[in-house]
Amino acid sequence: MKSIYKISLVALAVIGLSACNQQQKTTETAANVELTTEVQKQAYSVGASIGKYMSGHIKEQEELGLPVDRSLIISGFSNGLNDELKLTEEEMQTLLQSLDEELNEKRQAQATVLAEKALTESKAFLDANKVKEGVVTTESGLQYEVLTPGTGEKPKAEDTVEVHYVGTLTDGTEFDSSVARGESAKFPLNRVIPGWTEGVQLMPVGAKYKFVVPAELAYGERDTGTIPANSTLVFEVELLSIEKAADVAAPTANAAPESKAH
Secondary structure (H helix, E strand, O other): OOOOOOHHHHHHHHHHHHHHHOHHHHHHHHHHOOOOOHHHHHHHHHHHHHHHHHHHHHHHHHHOOOOOOHHHHHHHHHHHHOOOOOOOHHHHHHHHHHHHHHHHHHHHHHHHHHHHHHHHHHHHHHHHHOOOOOEEEOOOOOEEEEEEOOOOOOOOOOOEEEEEEEEEEOOOOEEEEHHHHOOOEEEEHHHOOHHHHHHHOOOOOOOEEEEEEOHHHOOOOOOOOOOOOOOOEEEEEEEEEEEOOOOOOOOOOOOOOOOOOO
16 A cells, blocks of 8 residues: 655645645735746745645545644644754654554555445446346446447457547546547557457447446456446447557568567
């Protein structure tokens, strides 16, 4: 599990924290900040970037049920700048390591709850979806629906495909989208999750399918952060083009070697 708190970051955390806890004071201070010279802008950028980074971690700590006393963090920041620490570095290191352990225990407990919830919801979603008109369930458990038929060639697992897609959880939460990025994705079909490898091979170029991918054909019990463990995933995929895998046969003496797909 990740470790948030390091001695070198304790003082710096105040930048983000004070912005959350003392909005009025921060607003007044911000109004008086001068960013005229390059040196001023550089100093401000250092503080702002660190504050933005740390504020997310502090928010997570509070969401996990561990309160944060921002006033003491502000005091610690000031003491650190003036080398007037009220605790030794050894004491602080021990305290922060203990806090890290407690945070990790909270994260693990939360992940377990989310995984159990995802397992229950995924089963209910798959059972309801498979009886919908137009939905086909394959032997592996993959479910798909043809949204737009295509007339082109179908890829093989070894081929590289170019697609547009939108990926969501069963509750509609979007976790990835080439459409939102405005750029299609290209990858070897045998190097993605099994549900994609199987499903996209069913598609002719030009087609758009909706896939419901059970957890065992996606990320299984792995928690990716945006995707809880045991999650069934929903994808709308449009197959734009195929790059055929290179011929594995050795070329003849007079033939130019074929370029390999990446």
